[in-house]
Amino acid sequence: MIQAPKVQDMKDLTRMERIGAHSHIRGLGLDDSLEARQVSQGMVGQMEARRSAGVILNMIKEGKIAGRAILIAGQPGTGKTAIAMGMAKALGDDTPFTMMAGSEIFSLEMSKTEALTQALRRSIGVRIKEEAEIIEGEVVEIEIERSVTSGAKAGKLILKTTEMETVYDLGAKMIEQLQREKVVAGDVITIDKASSKISKLGRSFARASDYDAMGAQARFVQCPEGELEKRKEVVHTVTLHEIDVINSRAQGFLALFAGDTGEIRSEVREQIDQRVAEWREEGKAEIVPGVLFIDEVHMLDIECFSFLNRAMESDAAPIIIMATNRGFAQIRGTKYRGAHGVPIDLLDRSLIIMTRPYTEEEIRSILKIRCEEEDVEMTEEALDLLTTIGLDTSLRYSIQLITTSSLVARKRKASEVDVPDVRRVYSLFIDLKRSQQYLKEYESEYMFSEVQG
Ligand SMILES: Nc1ncnc2c1ncn2[C@@H]1O[C@H](COP(=O)(O)OP(=O)(O)O)[C@@H](O)[C@H]1O
Numbered sequence: 001m002i003q004a005p006k007v008q009d010m011k012d013l014t015r016m017e018r019i020g021a022h023s024h025i026r027g028l029g030l031d032d033s034l035e036a037r038q039v040s041q042g043m044v045g046q047m048e049a050r051r052s053a054g055v056i057l058n059m060i061k062e063g064k065i066a067g068r069a070i071l072i073a074g075q076p077g078t079g080k081t082a083i084a085m086g087m088a089k090a091l092g093d094d095t096p097f098t099m100m101a102g103s104e105i106f107s108l109e110m111s112k113t114e115a116l117t118q119a120l121r122r123s124i125g126v127r128i129k130e131e132a133e134i135i136e137g138e139v140v141e142i143e144i145e146r147s148v149t150s151g152a153k154a155g156k157l158i159l160k161t162t163e164m165e166t167v168y169d170l171g172a173k174m175i176e177q178l179q180r181e182k183v184v185a186g187d188v189i190t191i192d193k194a195s196s197k198i199s200k201l202g203r204s205f206a207r208a209s210d211y212d213a214m215g216a217q218a219r220f221v222q223c224p225e226g227e228l229e230k231r232k233e234v235v236h237t238v239t240l241h242e243i244d245v246i247n248s249r250a251q252g253f254l255a256l257f258a259g260d261t262g263e264i265r266s267e268v269r270e271q272i273d274q275r276v277a278e279w280r281e282e283g284k285a286e287i288v289p290g291v292l293f294i295d296e297v298h299m300l301d302i303e304c305f306s307f308l309n310r311a312m313e314s315d316a317a318p319i320i321i322m323a324t325n326r327g328f329a330q331i332r333g334t335k336y337r338g339a340h341g342v343p344i345d346l347l348d349r350s351l352i353i354m355t356r357p358y359t360e361e362e363i364r365s366i367l368k369i370r371c372e373e374e375d376v377e378m379t380e381e382a383l384d385l386l387t388t389i390g391l392d393t394s395l396r397y398s399i400q401l402i403t404t405s406s407l408v409a410r411k412r413k414a415s416e417v418d419v420p421d422v423r424r425v426y427s428l429f430i431d432l433k434r435s436q437q438y439l440k441e442y443e444s445e446y447m448f449s450e451v452q453g
């Protein structure tokens with residue numbers, strides 16, 4: 001029997017948090033007519049590419065397109081990954097967005113096609129409607145007693161609606177939850193009968209006079225009407241992959257936590273697909289096509305590319321967004337070269353978005369945003385110097401100098417990064433150009449330069 005994950009279980013699963021290089025990006029920074037604002041939501045410049053990404057985003061949101069691929073092509077550090085991140089943020093939590101690097105599939109302990117299948121199924125959501133039996137009411141009183149002999153806790157909970165009032169007996173688990181959620185008289189709560197999970201909806205309006213005592217963050221809600229116990233429709237979105245994993249072994253959820261899912265048998269997937277199709281027919285579920293983002297896509301080989309090609313033809317296919325910084329390059333697994341290292345048949349299906357190098361002003365803006373993100377104070381002159389360095393070397397290199405130069409500044413007990421700090425780290429950490437120059441000068445002294453591929 002194929003089982004769908006329950007809402008409360010899914011809530012406990014933390015979605016992967018992405019911090020670091022792109023943490024400043026909160027969206028694509030577009031206005032209502034999908035025009036890119038020069039600086040918005042952490043995004044700077046690259047207006048055309050952002051606009052194109054926005055158009056695609058709208059198509060995804062409408063859920064009407066499947067079997068499309070988008071290729072973001074451009075030089076290193078021109079914001080390809082940043083744009084994909086912006087799209088992910090703009091899509092919201094309800095639409096699955098999976099990221100992987102092309103090279104990842106070679107390092108996982110499973111076949112390439114299994115790794116791709118998992119990535120594809122992670123990117124397809126199933127929105128499931130469920131009827132849950134709940135108890136919803138305003139807390140009139142909570143009474144907790146500890147038995148003198150056994151030490152066990154027992155108690156009573158009195159809940160009311162505008163029409164009725166009932167006393168419930170509390171077990172130890174419920175008491176623990178009530179205490180953890182800090183539920184007190186005057187709170188409006190729901191209890192899921194199947195899982196006994198308690199959620200706090202807010203404070204009853206009738207208790208609005210306690211406002212001062214509760215602080216400004218209190219949210220007020222009406223005391224529920226009618227019966228205390230009712231059926232309520234709840235909707236939650238899970239991915240096909242999550243359903244796969246939960247049904248593929250006894251310890252499904254643990255596997256999901258550990259990220260150690262192993263290969264999933266195709267019979268399991270077939271059963272699941274069939275079941276999901278039934279749910280759709282019964283109106284219990286909807287498919288939500290999400291996005292699979294494959295960064296550095298030129299790292300895939302020809303087997304992967306043809307697998308993707310075929311996968312895109314299935315009717316529940318996610319949108320595939322690829323990114324590459326390659327121009328004309330060898331297609332891995334063949335002796336042929338192709339534009340962006342991607343075979344022509346896949347390119348032919350793809351909408352191509354180009355990213356362009358940044359202007360000085362744009363680099364300055366991005367650096368400034370990163371300073372704020374990394375909590376680094378910097379003088380205008382230091383920022384100017386960093387901008388020049390960014391223009392001369394690479395955006396990424398100059399971004400990396402922000403934290404390092406702030407460490408140098410802190411060492412001299414300054415609260416602001418100044419020009420000498422930036423100079424110092426510039427001389428400490430060489431960039432690519434200088435590294436290459438250095439290597440050329442001293443080539444003969446490195447043994448690994450003998451091995452040429
Ligand atoms: N348009 C932009 N607005 C804001 N930050 C950007 C923009 N483009 C790039 N960045 C930031 O610059 C760094 C390098 O960009 P990245 O997206 O990794 O480049 P690419 O993937 O094209 O090599 C990242 O930290 C990224 O978040």
Ligand SMILES: [Mg+2]
Nearest residue numbers: 080081295323
């Ligand atoms: Mg990138």
